[in-house]
Amino acid sequence: MIADSASPRLSPEHAARLRRYGSPETLTAGQRLFGPGDASYDLFLVDEGEVHVIAPGIGAAPEEPIVRFGPDEIVGELSLLTREAPVLIGRVARGGHAHRVSGDGLRRLMVEDPELSDVLLRAFIARRARLSGSAARRTTTIVGPERAKGTLALRTYAARLALMHEWIDPDSVHGSALLRATGLRPEDLPAVILPMALLTNATPGDLAHALGLDAAAQLTETVDLVVVGAGPAGLAAAVYGASEGLDTVLLDRQGPGGQAAASARIENYLGFPSGLSGADLTGRAAVQALKFGARLSAPCTVTALDRSDRRLHMRLSDGTQIATRATIIATGARYRTLDLDRWDDYVGAGIYFAATELEARACAGAPVTVVGGANSAGQAALFLASKGCAVTLAIRGPEIGRSMSAYLIDRILADARIDVRTSTKVAELRGDERLREIRLGRDEPQPCAGLFCFIGAAPETGWLTGLATDDDGFLRTDAQLSPEDLGDAWQALRRLPLPFECSVPGVFAAGDVRSGSMKRVAAAVGEGASAVRSVHAAIGSEPR
Known part of the structure; x- marks a missing residue:
């Protein structure tokens, strides 16, 4: 059983306040309150009786009780906010009474009773x-070779969304037994085993659909605000938009975090003197946005944006269209790559754009190379060295101090596990199904279990048309726009672009995708929050 520290017994006052958001219900022994196959579930406050939460049997594993709840205890967890379909079973062990709080009631409580x-x-x-x-983690079991591209994509997605999950190596004893029990074949991998489905050749999109996390596909009404991109700027926009009463939808093609989630440690973010990982920072922000009622859909790719009938219409890759009164583009930038043969073959199979625990485990104790000369490259080199890797830091420029913070340089130069190579380029990739060796400049090939690429990024604006950009493709906003950039729609509105507003009314840009932005996490957060103020002004100025 799980310790009770995660199951607080509510005070009489708190219990009474919670009951006001719910409706009374009789509990009958053996009654199933929720379970796999349900689209969603409600929060329960047990007044009398006992409810058990159970991990369902999967394969040869039988059902296993996880936790029990009694009087003045709540039944529910984070999936009530993420709107994730239940994968555990809630069953009444001893009859009594409870109050059921619906999703709408819970979201109202989150706003009204801090x-x-x-x-x-x-x-x-x-x-x-x-x-x-x-044992709850077995409810989402990812099966696939550790270093396979598809396996890494699933594990990264599950980690970014903080899903309860486990990964099983098919070559392990447990993995072999699981393949036999489920009938999975090597050609079916990667696979995901859920209580309600078996996904073969699975992708993050398949997993999201099975868990009901593709919220965008279920939208039929016009929303107030669609935020595209769930990096720091997009997350801040979602938090402030939802907390200020806007019906807010957050879309991201991968999952919350953006490039910031790839940072092993951020030490210069205000209020965290000991530093924190990018994944931790953005994970907290995602929960905060969900708390205020924002809806998150990932993976979700937006392919087009157009304006008609004084509304914006977002078209998704699956053909879904979302109508919205305003949108904030916070898509950031896509990683730059090296022009080398077989580069695409090795992405996710030895070439990485993030240095987190997942990638570090795949390269543990082996030689790796980090390419880049900015802070993200320095943070990655230090993190990988701390995991026992011999790290080569390859910097194209003639010196390490050109784009990197002084505190990182001092630590890197003091770490015997890091070999700094300036004026150095990667000249060749070698391997089979995954990367095995690289060649730097004219040197002999050297072993490389992981090539970590941090050489900057280009704006993620290729899917947009009709918006004014600078020469590098970043979106121009407000004072950066010339009269020639503004079309007839502005004359009808009788106003000029608001702060962070693009050349199309109601479209805003924040964070790294915006021309002239600072390209720092704290600055992106500030821009995302500030853009919401302009969204309110734009919606308020709409013709009646």
Whole structure:
């Protein structure tokens, strides 16, 4: 059983306040409150009786009780906010009474009662962490070779969304037994085993659909705000938009975090003197946005944006269209790559654009090379060295100090596990199904279990048409726009572009995708929050 620290017993006052958001219900022994196959579930406050949460049997594994809840305890966890379909079973062990709080009721509580909201949110987060270390993690089992591109994509997606999950190596004893029990073949991998489905040759999109995390496909009404991109700028926009009463939808083609999630450690973010990982920072922000009622859909690719009937229409790769009164483009930038043979073959199979625990485990103790001379490259080199890797830091320029913070340079030069090579380029990639060796300049080939590429990025604006950009493709906004950039729609509105507004009314840009932005996490957060103020002004100025 999971310890009760994640299951607070509500005070009489808190319990009474929570009941006001729910409706009374009789509990009958053996009654199933929720389980795999349900589209969603509700929060329950147990008044009398006992409810057990159970990990369903999968393969040869039988059902296993995870936690039990009694009077004045709540049944539910983080999936109530993410709107993830239940993968655990809630069953009444001893009859009694409870109050059922619907999703709408819970979201209303989160806005109206900050104190009680904080109690529930802390419990939800603690439970997700505890459940992820229990038998509950087998409810989403990823099976695939550790270093395979598809396996890494699934594991990265599950980690970014903090899904309860486990990964099984098909070549392990447990993995072989699991393949036999489920009938999976090597050609079916990577696969995901869920209580309600078996996904073969699975992608993050398949997993999202099975768990009901493709919220965008379910939208039929016009929303107030669509935020495209869930990096720091997009997450900040979603937090402020949703918390200020806007019906907010957040879309991202991968998952929350953006490039910031690839940072092993951010030490110069205000308020965190000991530093924190990019994944931790953006993960907290995602929960914050969900708390205020924002809807997150990932992976979700937006392919086009057009304006008609005084509304903006976002077209997704699956053909879905979302109508919105305003949008904030926070797509950031896509990673630059090296012009080398077989580069695309090795992306995710030895070439990485992030240095997190997942990539580090795949390269543990082996020689790796980090390419780049800015802070992200320095942070990656230090992190990988701390995991026992012999690191070559390859910098194209003649010196290390040109684009990197002084505190990182001092640590890198003091670390015997890091070999700094300036005026150096990667000349060749070698390997079979994955990267095995690289050649730097005219040197002999050297072993390389992982090539970590941090050489900058280009704006992610290729899907947009009709918006004014600078010569490098970054979106121009407000004072950067000339009269020639503004079409007839502006005359009808009788106003000029607001701060962060692009050349099309109602379209805003924030973060790295915007021309002239600072390209720092803190600056992106500020821009995302500030853009929401302009969204309010734009919506308020719409013709009646």
